[in-house]
């Protein structure tokens with residue numbers, strides 16, 4: 001569950017509204033997953049809706065940064081984070097193509113990934129964006145707004161939340177690496193066996 | 208290349224000295240790898256030294272915490288982080304058994320991993336340890352010293368350095384996942400092509416048995 005709290009507020013109306021919606025959609029998906037008798041179509045459409053809204057939010061944020069003339073150093077980095085998320089999410093896209101029972105496992109991973117990622121990105125990057133826009137509105141140049149934030153103090157609770165989300169993202173990746181490595185090992189063994197079988201076959205064939 | 212700065216000072220003499228030495232070993236190794244005429248034995252020895260020294264350092268820290276009777280809640284978590292690190296480093300261990308040319312790439316990955324991990328761990332967990340040890344020395348009970356951490360503020364530059372290190376650990380793991388995925392797909396193709404080589408005869412066999420069955424039924 002990804003619970004909304006004041007720490008997530010960017011104080012930009014439509015951004016906060018969108019973030020709340022996304023959190024809600026994610027929680028809906030989690031609830032659906034916890035019910036046993038959920039249909040594949042239901043999960044599929046919930047996943048699509050969630051991803052659609054998230055991508056939409058990125059688009060709106062990037063427009064806002066352009067309109068507010070946010071410093072390029074930030075907007076480029078922010079854009080890259082969004083892109084990298086979309087890339088990672090698309091790796092989960094096989095979900096909608098697989099009608100088998102493993103779908104629950106896959107959606108579970110997607111949900112975990114999105115929970116950690118949204119926590120880290122909203123608390124870190126989005127709030128950094130919001131703070132700059134506020135500073136620009138109050139008369140700073142975009143450069144000044146960017147530089148003034150480099151030394152901005154963050155409260156320890158928020159830092160801890162960001163840190164834990166990043167550590168979890170890292171852990172999940174490490175786990176996936178370990179699984180892939182196991183699969184590689186199995187496949188390599190499989191290939192060895194097949195090669196031996198082929199050799200025996202050609203041997204008996206020639207005789 | 209890692210450059211030491213006061214940000215990394217825990218103000219515990221032994222710990223700081225060992226951290227500095229560790230970074231020096233890491234820097235030396237990464238310079239060594241970049242040279243063309245580096246021998247396999249050289250890289251191998253430096254890696255072994257580095258890992259050995261790191262293990263020693265983690266053990267020293269744990270001893271220090273026990274001697275100072277640091278709060279169990281911290282000790283458990285701190286130890287877990289050390290152990291998880293040693294487990295991950297163990298996964299690189301095939302470096303020392305592979306005497307091929309790929310050792311440079313593997314050593315580079317190991318150096319990156321240890322460097323990022325040290326930055327994240329020193330700036331996060333070791334600093335919390337040092338804050339508690341200072342307070343215990345000043346007369347606080349270990350429990351009090353632990354509970355004080357709630358209000359322990361870290362300056363923004365340190366926070367950014369630490370978070371960036373975790374992001375890099377994450378990105379490197381993702382990159383490794385991607386490479387493994389490519390390898391899995393390639394292996395899968397190999398399996399399929401090997402199976403298709405087997406198939407013609409399997410088909411013949413089943414045709415044969417089908418004919419036999421036909422004959423049997425008649």
Ligand SMILES: [Fe+2]
Nearest residue numbers: 061121125126
């Ligand atoms: Fe964003």
Ligand SMILES: [Fe+2]
Nearest residue numbers: 268328332333
């Ligand atoms: Fe430590």
